[in-house]
Amino acid sequence: MRLSVSAVIVTAVLVTAGPAIAGPSDLPTQGLESRVEFWKKVFTQYGEDDVIVHDRLHVNLIYDVATRADQSGKIAAVRQALDEIRNNLATPENLSVTGQQIQSVISAEGITLTAESLADLRDNVHTQSGIKERFRQGVIRSGRYVEAFQEIFEKQGVPSEIALLPLVESSFENRALSNAGAAGIWQFTRGTGRLYLNVSRKLDERLDPARATRAAARLLHDNYNALGSWPLAITAYNHGRAGMQRAQSEAGPEMANIIDQYRGPSFGYASMNFYSEFLAAVEVYNSYEQYFGQLTLDKRPGTQSVAPTLTRVAAQTSPKARVQTPKAKASDRYRVRKGDTLTDIAQRFGLTVRELMDANNLRNSVIYAGQILLVK
Numbered sequence: 111m112r113l114s115v116s117a118v119i120v121t122a123v124l125v126t127a128g129p130a131i132a133g134p135s136d137l138p139t140q141g142l143e144s145r146v147e148f149w150k151k152v153f154t155q156y157g158e159d160d161v162i163v164h165d166r167l168h169v170n171l172i173y174d175v176a177t178r179a180d181q182s183g184k185i186a187a188v189r190q191a192l193d194e195i196r197n198n199l200a201t202p203e204n205l206s207v208t209g210q211q212i213q214s215v216i217s218a219e220g221i222t223l224t225a226e227s228l229a230d231l232r233d234n235v236h237t238q239s240g241i242k243e244r245f246r247q248g249v250i251r252s253g254r255y256v257e258a259f260q261e262i263f264e265k266q267g268v269p270s271e272i273a274l275l276p277l278v279e280s281s282f283e284n285r286a287l288s289n290a291g292a293a294g295i296w297q298f299t300r301g302t303g304r305l306y307l308n309v310s311r312k313l314d315e316r317l318d319p320a321r322a323t324r325a326a327a328r329l330l331h332d333n334y335n336a337l338g339s340w341p342l343a344i345t346a347y348n349h350g351r352a353g354m355q356r357a358q359s360e361a362g363p364e365m366a367n368i369i370d371q372y373r374g375p376s377f378g379y380a381s382m383n384f385y386s387e388f389l390a391a392v393e394v395y396n397s398y399e400q401y402f403g404q405l406t407l408d409k410r411p412g413t414q415s416v417a418p419t420l421t422r423v424a425a426q427t428s429p430k431a432r433v434q435t436p437k438a439k440a441s442d443r444y445r446v447r448k449g450d451t452l453t454d455i456a457q458r459f460g461l462t463v464r465e466l467m468d469a470n471n472l473r474n475s476v477i478y479a480g481q482i483l484l485v486k
Contacts, residue, residue, distance in 0.1 A: 136340045137271060141366025142386050144170040144219075149383070149390035154401040156240025163188055166236035166379055171219045173212060173235070181237060188212065189232050196228040236379065245391075246405070248281030249398050253407025254468070255282055255295070259323050266327035269340060275326075275347070277391040278384070284319060295319050296326040305329075341365040341385050349381040411468045446481040459485040 139146060148170040156162055161181045165171040173191075176184040191212040198204045205213060213223065221227055252274070259273035279297040280286035292299045294316040300309055306325035307315040315321045326347075333343035333351050337358060345365065346354040353376060361371040369382045394401055444455060455477075456466045469484045477483070 136269060137389065138341065139389055141364070142389065145383060145386035146390045146393065149387045150394055152238060152240055153245040153390060153394050154242055157242040158240060160240035162238045162240065164236055164238060165231060166234040168219055168221065169383065171215060173215065185235055185237070188235055192228055192232045195223065196225055199223060199225065244281050245277065246402050248277050249395060249402065250405055250407055251282035252277065254410055255319060257410055262323050263327050266331055268327050268330050271392055272330060272344065274392050274395055275344070275388055277395060278387045284317060293317060294322050296322045298322065298325065339363055344388055345381060345385045348384040349377060353377065442484060444483050444485045446477050446479055446483060450477065452477060455483065455485065461485065
């Protein structure tokens with residue numbers, strides 16, 4: 111899970127009606143405006159070929175934008191410019207053009223130029239990849255799920271806005287599998303998943319969108335009961351409940367203060383930005399046409415279940431691993447035979463190819479003999 115510093119200040123994120131998420135909220139943005147602005151840029155301005163060179167703590171302090179090929183050189187140039195500024199604090203007129211530009215963006219972020227602050231900035235040069243294309247696809251896929259996810263969250267007493275958290279976790283891709291083994295739309299690890307779901311070799315409910323969403327709602331509500339605020343509850347989804355209790359006891363209940371003051375060993379870049387990423391995702395989603403133009407969102411596939419259930423785990427990570435389909439009748443399933451195509455199967459059961467792909471969460475038309483497909 112990202113050349114100039116924008117002057118736009120986000121004053122409210124969740125106040126305008128959008129395609130699915132609207133209404134009052136307990137999700138404050140105070141003290142996080144600059145972070146939210148940065149993640150909006152990651153989601154909407156910078157694409158998969160862009161590498162943002164910025165500060166790890168002052169994330170919206172953007173020095174340059176690189177490509178994969180030239181990022182090492184640009185990072186070195188930024189550090190060299192920071193050294194130059196530090197060596198010329200008393201003689202800024204001696205700065206090179208690059209040094210002057212870097213000094214300008216630092217000052218625009220309200221950072222006082224001292225030898226100590228510049229040393230810290232040098233140590234905290236960081237890179238973040240743009241994900242504009244991925245986020246756009248996440249918005250499109252969200253149409254399959256958001257309405258039903260909201261219904262589940264409201265029943266569990268969780269703000270409906272948080273139904274958009276998968277935009278940050280998985281981009282609403284049910285086959286998503288992280289390097290840490292987190293799986294499904296809600297990216298449950300095995301350990302956390304087993305607290306709320308059946309996770310075994312035979313059945314992995316992390317890949318059932320309906321069950322996983324109910325589990326996510328329970329987890330978030332448990333986090334809220336333990337921590338007393340939704341910003342902390344959401345951050346605990348990434349950092350862990352016990353970790354956020356330690357952060358709260360040390361830095362207080364405000365998310366902005368925790369980011370500024372808490373330096374727990376595992377409270378790194380991902381954890382400190384998780385809530386701000388979520389706020390940015392909600393704001394972009396509520397105005398997605400402004401950033402991506404007209405989009406045709408995927409449709410919710412029927413009313414009997416929240417969303418289609420996978421018949422196998424992500425092919426790119428574990429082609430042989432499979433999960434069971436929840437108690438479907440034999441007549442609702444079809445075992446692919448040698449020579450079958452999706453077109454043949456769709457026509458046989460009175461479906462379109464798109465309906466068949468949606469029902470089985472297929473990314474492309476590749477199928478294999480012996481594969482079990484839902485056909486009703």
